[in-house]
Amino acid sequence: MTVPTGRRERKKAAKRQKIADTALRLFLERGYDAVGIRDVAAEADVAVTTLFAHFPAKEALVFEQDADFEQRLTRAVTDRAPDAPLIPALRREVLALVRHCTGDGAGPIWHMIDSSPALRKYEESMQLRHAEVLAAAIEAEFAPPRTATACRTIARFAIAAYTLAREAAEPEAALDETFQMIEAAWEATRPA
Amino acid sequence: MTVPTGRRERKKAAKRQKIADTALRLFLERGYDAVGIRDVAAEADVAVTTLFAHFPAKEALVFEQDADFEQRLTRAVTDRAPDAPLIPALRREVLALVRHCTGDGAGPIWHMIDSSPALRKYEESMQLRHAEVLAAAIEAEFAPPRTATACRTIARFAIAAYTLAREAAEPEAALDETFQMIEAAWEATRPA
DNA sequence: TTCGAAAAACTAACCGTTAGTTCTACGGTT
DNA sequence: AACCGTAGAACTAACGGTTAGTTTTTCGAA
Numbered sequence: 001m002t003v004p005t006g007r008r009e010r011k012k013a014a015k016r017q018k019i020a021d022t023a024l025r026l027f028l029e030r031g032y033d034a035v036g037i038r039d040v041a042a043e044a045d046v047a048v049t050t051l052f053a054h055f056p057a058k059e060a061l062v063f064e065q066d067a068d069f070e071q072r073l074t075r076a077v078t079d080r081a082p083d084a085p086l087i088p089a090l091r092r093e094v095l096a097l098v099r100h101c102t103g104d105g106a107g108p109i110w111h112m113i114d115s116s117p118a119l120r121k122y123e124e125s126m127q128l129r130h131a132e133v134l135a136a137a138i139e140a141e142f143a144p145p146r147t148a149t150a151c152r153t154i155a156r157f158a159i160a161a162y163t164l165a166r167e168a169a170e171p172e173a174a175l176d177e178t179f180q181m182i183e184a185a186w187e188a189t190r191p192a
Numbered sequence: 193m194t195v196p197t198g199r200r201e202r203k204k205a206a207k208r209q210k211i212a213d214t215a216l217r218l219f220l221e222r223g224y225d226a227v228g229i230r231d232v233a234a235e236a237d238v239a240v241t242t243l244f245a246h247f248p249a250k251e252a253l254v255f256e257q258d259a260d261f262e263q264r265l266t267r268a269v270t271d272r273a274p275d276a277p278l279i280p281a282l283r284r285e286v287l288a289l290v291r292h293c294t295g296d297g298a299g300p301i302w303h304m305i306d307s308s309p310a311l312r313k314y315e316e317s318m319q320l321r322h323a324e325v326l327a328a329a330i331e332a333e334f335a336p337p338r339t340a341t342a343c344r345t346i347a348r349f350a351i352a353a354y355t356l357a358r359e360a361a362e363p364e365a366a367l368d369e370t371f372q373m374i375e376a377a378w379e380a381t382r383p384a
Numbered sequence: 385t386t387c388g389a390a391a392a393a394c395t396a397a398c399c400g401t402t403a404g405t406t407c408t409a410c411g412g413t414t
Numbered sequence: 415a416a417c418c419g420t421a422g423a424a425c426t427a428a429c430g431g432t433t434a435g436t437t438t439t440t441c442g443a444a
Contacts, residue, residue, distance in 0.1 A: 184380035
């Protein structure tokens with residue numbers, strides 16, 4: 001029962017990273033649609049089946065850090081100080097995520113995503129999954145007296161805030177405005 | 193330059209309907225995944241390419257009345273009495289749509305949709321498209337003084353209300369609650 | 385009746401994805 | 415140090431949705 005320090009897992013993670021890096025490079029060089037799964041596998045020197053063992057779909061190669069996103073959101077809810085209000089905690093985390101996406105050299109990647117219907121669709125489903133996980137975290141803490149519907153609604157709103165901010169001309173201003181709306185919506189569900 | 197009374201277009205529409213009906217029947221008989229595009233085409237006595245000339249994807253065969261949905265939503269905004277408030281008008285239309293989906297013999301169809309990841313994904317994209325169209329309609333009427341971000345946010349919220357209500361145990365109660373939240377959010381954007 | 389154009393058909397593939405199988409390399413045990 | 419058991423990786427071969435390219439049919443207008 002040794003702790004998972006295995007070399008195997010390091011190799012696996014390295015291979016996964018190599019596949020993702022190769023894929024992203026090829027996609028940006030030649031365009032997402034112009035690069036096939038077989039191209040990526042060949043360039044990364046792995047079998048096609050190996051690629052699909054690490055990633056569930058072609059689109060997942062682009063959204064490699066999917067899991068992080070989800071974790072950060074739920075932790076913003078569960079790890080906040082006791083009795084700290086929900087909405088500002090959510091707002092802080094979503095703001096960080098938006099900054100992460102609009103900053104540094106992420107421009108070309110998002111341009112690629114916006115240009116590909118397949119990638120946009122995939123991102124949509126991803127975000128709905130995130131909304132459901134976030135909803136579960138919120139319900140776990142507020143379910144009584146807040147209703148499940150109210151919690152799920154707020155979760156959806158928070159994800160929508162992220163998306164709309166990312167697309168807006170002035171992301172941070174848009175986020176401020178949207179979260180004012182979310183705050184009002186959350187207040188409206190406060191039990192008498 | 194005769195008005196479009198053509199027999200051609202009637203035939204075309206009839207063929208389209210026949211394809212959709214055949215597909216839905218086969219899907220419900222044997223299951224969505226168990227029926228291939230080639231099966232549908234054969235049973236409807238058309239070529240595969242003809243099928244794709246009428247429907248952009250396999251999933252579209254199930255969501256045949258997609259366009260209606262979109263039109264009804266936008267009309268709820270544009271065709272309401274002058275100076276009538278926005279949110280109640282939206283609420284009324286969304287309620288009608290929810291009733292249409294949860295009522296009569298629609299059960300098996302929605303069960304099929306909920307069981308198929310492909311269909312769920314397709315419905316998600318559809319709804320986001322609807323949200324964008326609805327957002328455009330709202331912006332066209334409220335853009336000054338309301339911001340574009342606020343309008344887009346409300347459109348997303350309205351679509352989310354539909355989805356959450358459809359999934360809830362008590363759809364109409366869920367809709368009431370969600371729209372109270374939406375009303376509060378909309379009020380929060382009222383300019384000073 | 386004839387002509388032009390739109391619709392439908394046929395062929396033949398491309399591409400993402402998966403099942404089935406075999407090979408290989410690592411980790412724990414003796 | 416030699417030995418298994420297992421998990422990762424590879425190969426093959428296909429399936430199913432989708433599309434490009436081309437030809438044939440069908441209808442409306444002149």
